[in-house]
Amino acid sequence: MKSTGLRIYGKEDLRVEEFELPKIKDDEILATVVSDTMCMSSWKLAKEGEDHKKTPNDLKHNPALIGHEFAGTILKVGKKWQAKFTVGEDYVVQPNLARDDTPFVPGYSYPYIGGDATAIVIPNEVMELNCLIPFHGQAYYEGSLCEPLSCVIAAFDAQFHLIPHTYNHKMGIKKDGNLLLLGGTGPMGLLAIDYAIHADVKPKTLVVTDINQEKLDRAKKLYPSDEVKMIFVNVNNLSIEEQKKLLLNAVDNEGYDDVFSLISVSPIVTLAGELLRADGCLNQFAGPVNKDFKATLNFYDVHYNFTHVAGTSGGNAENEAKAAEIIATGKLNVAKVITHVLGLNAAAETTLNQPEIGGGKKLTYPTKKFDRIELAKVDPQTELGKILAKHDGLWSPEAEKWILKNKPDITE
Structure with missing residues (x-):
C-alpha cells in the first residue's frame, strides 16, 4: 500500500x-x-x-x-x-x-x-x-489533542507536597492552593488552564502570566471559572523584582504552592523558585533547547522551607487514556x-x-x-x-x- x-x-x-x-x-x-x-x-x-x-x-x-x-x-x-x-x-x-x-x-x-x-x-x-x-x-x-493534554496531566500528577507531620508526599497539585503558570497563554498553557479549572483537584487561585496582552485577554475570555479565582498578569517590560512583587501581591503575599514554568529562561526559572511558599513545588514544564540550561535555586529554602522541583517530558499511556476519556466526554x-x-x-x-x-x-x-x-x-x-x-x-x-x-x- x-x-x-x-x-x-x-x-x-x-x-x-x-x-x-x-x-x-x-x-x-x-x-x-x-x-x-x-x-x-x-x-x-x-x-x-x-x-x-x-x-x-x-x-x-x-x-x-x-x-x-x-x-x-x-x-x-x-x-x-x-x-x-x-x-x-x-x-x-x-x-x-x-x-x-x-x-x-x-x-x-x-x-x-x-x-x-x-x-x-x-x-x-x-x-x-x-x-x-x-x-x-x-x-x-x-x-x-489527547497527546498534548496527556503532557499536562503528567505534569500535574508529578507535583508533590508533604503530608503534614511526615516526610511522605501526596502527589498532584495542592488542593485549594495557589497555582502559577509562567508564560501560560501558549497552546500548552491554555490546556493547563483548562485542566486546572476542570480537574477533580482544583487550586483556589490560578495566576497566568504573559507579555502579550492580546493573548492574556483571549485566555481570560476562553476560560472563565466560577470555582477558581482567575488572575491574568501582563509582565511585559517589568524587571524580575517588579514581577516578583506583582505576582506575590496577586495572592496576598502568600506565595505559590505550585509553579509551572512554561518558558525556559534562566531568570524566570529562578524567579519561580523565589515565589514558592513552604512546601511549594516548581515544575519546569518547558523543554529547554540548550542542553546546558541552568538556573539558580535557593537551597536555604530547599532545606528549611521544603521547596522542591519536578519535571516531566511528555505523558505516558495512562495519561493518554485519561486525556482521551476527558476529551471524549466533552469535559474540556x-x-x-x-x-x-x-x-x-x-x-x-x-x-x-x-x-x-x-x-x-x-x-x-x-x-x-x-x-x-x-x-x-x-x-x-x-x-x-x-x-x-x-x-x-x-x-x-x-x-x-x-x-x-x-x-x-x-x-x-
Missing part, C-alpha cells in the same frame, strides 16, 4: 513524498491518519536533525516520518492483536513509549509511523506498551487551542516556521491538500467562515467534516 507523508532527512530537510508501506506482520496494525496537531518539539526535531536524541543516525538514507499528535482509523489488524483491536475503530497513539532499551518513538524515529502521513504501520511495541488507545470523541482533531473543549489548519502540502513550511507564525496549535489534515488557514482571518461570508461563526470562531466537528469533504486529496 502506498502512503504520502512528511519525512525528515536531516536538519531543516523535510520532504512530502509518496512511499510504499511494507505488508504488515502478524503483530502490526495498518491505519489511516486523519489529523495531526503540531508541537514545538517537531520544530526542535527539524532544527536538530540527526543531533536529536530520538532520531536514527543516518536520516539521509533512512528518513523518519514526523508528527506525534495524531488520530485516525484502523484499516487492518495483525493476528496477534485481533482480539483487542478491530477494523474501523478510531484510535490515538501515546508516542512516549518509555522504553529502557531505546529512545526511538513514533513521530521522530520510525520510517512507517508518524502523524504527517496518509497511512501508517503501527509496530508491535506500541500495542505491547498499551500506547494504542481507542478514541470515541466527536472529531479526529480532538484525538490529536480542546478546540480552543487551535488557531490554524492546513493540508499536508503545507506541513513542512509550517513545522519549520512555528515560532514566526505564532498563535496556538496548527492542525494538519494529512490526507488533504490546502494552504494554511488562520482561523481568525477566515472571511465570515464564506462557507467555512459561517461554520466558524456558529462556534464562536472555534474549530469544531462541523468544520472538520467540511474540510474533509471539500478540500482536495493530497494525492490529486
Whole structure:
C-alpha cells in the first residue's frame, strides 16, 4: 500500500513524498491518519536533525516520518492483536513509549509511523506498551489533542507536597492552593488552564502570566471559572523584582504552592523558585533547547522551607487514556487551542516556521491538500467562515467534516 507523508532527512530537510508501506506482520496494525496537531518539539526535531536524541543516525538514507499528535482509523489488524483491536475503530497513539532499551518513538524515529502521513504501520511495541488507545470523541482533531493534554496531566500528577507531620508526599497539585503558570497563554498553557479549572483537584487561585496582552485577554475570555479565582498578569517590560512583587501581591503575599514554568529562561526559572511558599513545588514544564540550561535555586529554602522541583517530558499511556476519556466526554473543549489548519502540502513550511507564525496549535489534515488557514482571518461570508461563526470562531466537528469533504486529496 502506498502512503504520502512528511519525512525528515536531516536538519531543516523535510520532504512530502509518496512511499510504499511494507505488508504488515502478524503483530502490526495498518491505519489511516486523519489529523495531526503540531508541537514545538517537531520544530526542535527539524532544527536538530540527526543531533536529536530520538532520531536514527543516518536520516539521509533512512528518513523518519514526523508528527506525534495524531488520530485516525484502523484499516487492518495483525493476528496477534485481533482480539483487542478491530477494523474501523478510531484510535490515538501515546508516542512516549518509555522504553529502557531505546529512545526511538513514533513521530521522530520510525520510517512507517508518524502523524504527517496518509497511512501508517503501527509496530508491535506500541500495542505491547498499551500506547494504542481507542478514541470515541466527536472529531479526529480532538484525538490529536489527547497527546498534548496527556503532557499536562503528567505534569500535574508529578507535583508533590508533604503530608503534614511526615516526610511522605501526596502527589498532584495542592488542593485549594495557589497555582502559577509562567508564560501560560501558549497552546500548552491554555490546556493547563483548562485542566486546572476542570480537574477533580482544583487550586483556589490560578495566576497566568504573559507579555502579550492580546493573548492574556483571549485566555481570560476562553476560560472563565466560577470555582477558581482567575488572575491574568501582563509582565511585559517589568524587571524580575517588579514581577516578583506583582505576582506575590496577586495572592496576598502568600506565595505559590505550585509553579509551572512554561518558558525556559534562566531568570524566570529562578524567579519561580523565589515565589514558592513552604512546601511549594516548581515544575519546569518547558523543554529547554540548550542542553546546558541552568538556573539558580535557593537551597536555604530547599532545606528549611521544603521547596522542591519536578519535571516531566511528555505523558505516558495512562495519561493518554485519561486525556482521551476527558476529551471524549466533552469535559474540556480542546478546540480552543487551535488557531490554524492546513493540508499536508503545507506541513513542512509550517513545522519549520512555528515560532514566526505564532498563535496556538496548527492542525494538519494529512490526507488533504490546502494552504494554511488562520482561523481568525477566515472571511465570515464564506462557507467555512459561517461554520466558524456558529462556534464562536472555534474549530469544531462541523468544520472538520467540511474540510474533509471539500478540500482536495493530497494525492490529486
